[in-house]
Amino acid sequence: MLAETSLDIRTVSKTYQVNDQALDVLRNIDFTVEPGEFVSIVGASGCGKSTLLRLIIGLDTEYHGDILLDGRRIDGPGADRSIVFQEHRLFPWLTVEQNVALGLDASDAPVAIRGQSVAEHIDLVRLAGFEKAYPHQLSGGMAQRAAIARALVNRPKILLLDEPLGALDSLTRAYLQDELLRIWRQQSVTVLMVTHDVEEAVYLSDKIVVMEPRPGRIAGIVPIDLDHQRERAAAGFIAHKERVLHLLNH
Amino acid sequence: MVDQTVSEALAKPAAAAGPGRDFWRGIAVPAALVVIWSAASHLGLVDSRLLVPPERVALVPFLDADGRELWLGITASVLRMLAGFTIGILAGGALGLLMGVSRFAERGIAPSFTAVRQITLFAWIPLLTAWFGNGEAAKIVFIALSAGFPMALNTHQGLRDIPIAFVEVARVLRLSRRRLLTQVLVPSALPAIAIGIEIALINAWIGTVGAEYAMGLGRGVGAFLAEGREQFRMDIVIVGVLTLALVGFVLNTLLRAGVARLMPASGNSRR
Numbered sequence: 396m397l398a399e400t401s402l403d404i405r406t407v408s409k410t411y412q413v414n415d416q417a418l419d420v421l422r423n424i425d426f427t428v429e430p431g432e433f434v435s436i437v438g439a440s441g442c443g444k445s446t447l448l449r450l451i452i453g454l455d456t457e458y459h460g461d462i463l464l465d466g467r468r469i470d471g472p473g474a475d476r477s478i479v480f481q482e483h484r485l486f487p488w489l490t491v492e493q494n495v496a497l498g499l500d501a502s503d504a505p506v507a508i509r510g511q512s513v514a515e516h517i518d519l520v521r522l523a524g525f526e527k528a529y530p531h532q533l534s535g536g537m538a539q540r541a542a543i544a545r546a547l548v549n550r551p552k553i554l555l556l557d558e559p560l561g562a563l564d565s566l567t568r569a570y571l572q573d574e575l576l577r578i579w580r581q582q583s584v585t586v587l588m589v590t591h592d593v594e595e596a597v598y599l600s601d602k603i604v605v606m607e608p609r610p611g612r613i614a615g616i617v618p619i620d621l622d623h624q625r626e627r628a629a630a631g632f633i634a635h636k637e638r639v640l641h642l643l644n645h
Numbered sequence: 646m647v648d649q650t651v652s653e654a655l656a657k658p659a660a661a662a663g664p665g666r667d668f669w670r671g672i673a674v675p676a677a678l679v680v681i682w683s684a685a686s687h688l689g690l691v692d693s694r695l696l697v698p699p700e701r702v703a704l705v706p707f708l709d710a711d712g713r714e715l716w717l718g719i720t721a722s723v724l725r726m727l728a729g730f731t732i733g734i735l736a737g738g739a740l741g742l743l744m745g746v747s748r749f750a751e752r753g754i755a756p757s758f759t760a761v762r763q764i765t766l767f768a769w770i771p772l773l774t775a776w777f778g779n780g781e782a783a784k785i786v787f788i789a790l791s792a793g794f795p796m797a798l799n800t801h802q803g804l805r806d807i808p809i810a811f812v813e814v815a816r817v818l819r820l821s822r823r824r825l826l827t828q829v830l831v832p833s834a835l836p837a838i839a840i841g842i843e844i845a846l847i848n849a850w851i852g853t854v855g856a857e858y859a860m861g862l863g864r865g866v867g868a869f870l871a872e873g874r875e876q877f878r879m880d881i882v883i884v885g886v887l888t889l890a891l892v893g894f895v896l897n898t899l900l901r902a903g904v905a906r907l908m909p910a911s912g913n914s915r916r
Contacts, residue, residue: 454813472817484814488832497828501819545818 400465400475400552400585402428402451407460409446419610420446421458426604426616428553433579433586435596436604437639443611444589448557451587452478464553474501477546478555481562483538485530491517491541492526498548516544519578536567540574547582554579556588560595572598576623593643597635598625605642615642697880702887705880712881714869719892721864722853725781726896729788730849734842736789737796741841744797745804746830755801762794766852770859781863784856791852792845799844803837804830839904846900850893866892 409421421443428434436444449455451462453472462469464476477498485494495513504512517523520540530538539559546554559575560568572595579586590596596603600619607614617638621631679699685691686698705712744751744758769790777783807830815829831838857867866888873881 452817454816472819474819478817480810480814482810484810486811486814486829486832488835489828493828497818497820497824500821500824 401430402553402585402587403461403463403466404428404447404451405461405463407447407450407458407462409443409450409455409458421450422610422612424460424611424613426613428585428587431583431585432601433576433588433599434602434604435588435590435600436606437590437593437596437643438606438611438614439608439643440591441611442606442608444606445557446611448478448555448587448589451553452476452555474549475552476555477549477551477553478557479539479542479546479559481558483530483535483542485538485541485545487530490527490529491522491533491544494530494541495545495548498545502549512548516548517541519547519581520544520574534567535563536571539563539571543575543578547578547584550582551584553585553587556586556590558589558591561591568595575599593636593639594627597632597639598627603639605639607643614645617642694877695879697883702880702883705884709880711872711876711878712884714864714872715866715884715888718864718866718869719888722857722866723892723896725784725857725865726788726849726853729785729853730792730846732785733789733792733849734796734845737793737798737841737845738800738838740793741797741800741802741838742804744801745834746826751801758797762798766791766794767855767859770856774860779860784853784860784863787856787860788849788852791855792849795844795848796841799837799841800834803834803841806837807833835908839908842904843897843900846896847893850889850896854889 404424404426407421407424408419411418411420424443424447426434436447438444446455450458451469453469453476456470464473469476485491486497489497492513495517496509499509499512502509514523514526517526520543522537522540522544525533525537525541530541533541539562543559556575560571563571575586576599578584588596588599597619602619603617605614605617606612617635619635621629621635625632682696683699686693686696706715707713740754740758744754766787769787773783773787777786811829811833815825820829853865854867854870857863857865858871859867861868861871866885869888870882870885873879873885
């Protein structure tokens, strides 16, 4: 299965009214995520990167410009997109299995297939055996993997990740970065990830969108033309990291 | 609830404490009071007609003809209370649910609800007796009102305080209304609803005795108390008062145990 959905973000701007003053959160954001790509957005806090994800997922529909998914303007949440937040946001009163199954609630898949699909995705994130566990019985990394399963179970075309590993310790983090890569390849889903960790972005992405704050705008787009077995200490890797850091601090 | 067996199994270790030091500490104050009470009446520090010695009070429900009325009284009161309490939490819960789920209903009902809630419950009595007479119906309606208000209030509050993070997840997953209600809203509001039920029970019991005392006629602990006062039988009055406390305590303990069993063993249920 090949993902064929492209995400076009065209001159998107967003303004908040704060005490009768217009505050630009996003100004003229313009880039494209190609089908099957892994794209990261990095930037200092306050650059509007999370706001942009909220627009794309459809939690917020008030903006100027166009966010197009296969040419159609986004006007709310839809089956073609899903999101993983920084906190896992699993429902504490539901088991892993029940949480993941909620991802299929809006789907019209027959019940028999749903159970199988839930099991497959729990397997995909390597939580087999923890189906009946409650979120508070899981470690942070495991809970986040369950959240990824919930996001993927309805087979979205685009997976949005809002600093998904930001709350995890560095060992778990490094492990889950590799897991993300594996899942991304296995599911051939298009990924758009927000992170503040430049190294993480270089390690995972095909392309990095660097943003700067006040107003939130694009400072530059850095394509990562490295093959997918990346060594963090390799010269090419460090060169890309330097380019991104330079754009961030220019 | 969802997956009872698992949640029960997980809840067991925490609930297995049993009567320990807390129990004995809790019993110390009442025990001391009984000793003081006994000393005061036996040493003639107070008129023993006003403060009947404890051992005589303890025997009244068994040996005294008027005192034996207590048992039927308790039965009548508890049944009456359960009727009013059940109606109250169902109606109050439904009202709270409606206000918590529908903005439209909230805007329409909440202001009136808040206004009506300002009326002291006992001020309802003249109105209720005028509408329903002095019999069972008026009492049960009064008890239902006592239980219904805190139930509605807590249910409403619990539904309003659902973390925005969960609401966003529900929106992103595009949950159906039914799923949203049963899997997200109600479970999230459950701790608040449980507190509502607890307060409703306490209020219902207070309301029961209040109704019996104020609306006369018929059996009940309240009527038992009123009778004792009329006949200047302080032993009966004291028995009645102690009964109120004891029954209230037992009801509350039973309810808590019931609620603890119903709550799923999640981070959510700890309060």
